[in-house]
Amino acid sequence: MKSVLLFVDEIYEDLELWYPKLRLEEAGFKTIVAGPEAGKTFHGKHGYPCKADMSFDQIQAEQFAALVIPGGYAPDKIRRHAKALEIVKQMDLAKKPIAFICHGGWVPISAKILKGKKVTGFMAIKDDLENAGAHFVDQPVVIDGHIITSRMPADLPVFCKSLLKVLG
Numbered sequence: 001m002k003s004v005l006l007f008v009d010e011i012y013e014d015l016e017l018w019y020p021k022l023r024l025e026e027a028g029f030k031t032i033v034a035g036p037e038a039g040k041t042f043h044g045k046h047g048y049p050c051k052a053d054m055s056f057d058q059i060q061a062e063q064f065a066a067l068v069i070p071g072g073y074a075p076d077k078i079r080r081h082a083k084a085l086e087i088v089k090q091m092d093l094a095k096k097p098i099a100f101i102c103h104g105g106w107v108p109i110s111a112k113i114l115k116g117k118k119v120t121g122f123m124a125i126k127d128d129l130e131n132a133g134a135h136f137v138d139q140p141v142v143i144d145g146h147i148i149t150s151r152m153p154a155d156l157p158v159f160c161k162s163l164l165k166v167l168g
Helices: 014-026 074-078 082-093 102-110 123-131 153-167
Strands: 003-007 030-035 041-043 049-051 066-069 098-101 141-144 147-150
Touching: 003 014, 003 074, 014 030, 014 066, 014 153, 066 082, 066 102, 066 153, 074 102, 082 098, 082 102, 098 102, 098 153, 102 123, 102 147, 141 153, 147 153
Parallel strands: 003 030, 003 066, 066 098, 098 147
Antiparallel strands: 041 049, 141 147
16 A cells, blocks of 8 residues: 655644545555654644644655645745655655645745746745746646646645546
8 A cells, every 4th residue: 555645734724634635545545644743733724633643753755655745834834844855855856746735835945846847836925936946837736747736725626636646
């Protein structure tokens, strides 16, 4: 069974974590949630709890088929963890699917993997994505190689379908 890694920290966008997690599990994937601290419960923007299965420091990127980075304000916290950025870089080098939505783009921006990539994201981070060297387009989902991006919770159905298609 293939495993997919999801990142979490405080004030994540509830739907952008739980919708992909449940869709992946329905499709037969094992999901592991990683945050700054293993076993800690983090709360979404709307109060929904999510317990981290592992800490960033415990993760070995080669154990996972893909990475999902939800939005909200959590990405601004996640990108401050060197190990989280290292995981993103390792998955990028291995050309494993990296899916992010909304403000989730802040993490790959800080991992410096978006130069020359076609992406989308929440309009508030358009300048950040472009300043990182990405080509921003305003579409519900954009796939550029192994990078899958979406703008907001309303795009979750097409985001999840695209992620599952890329995963095969």
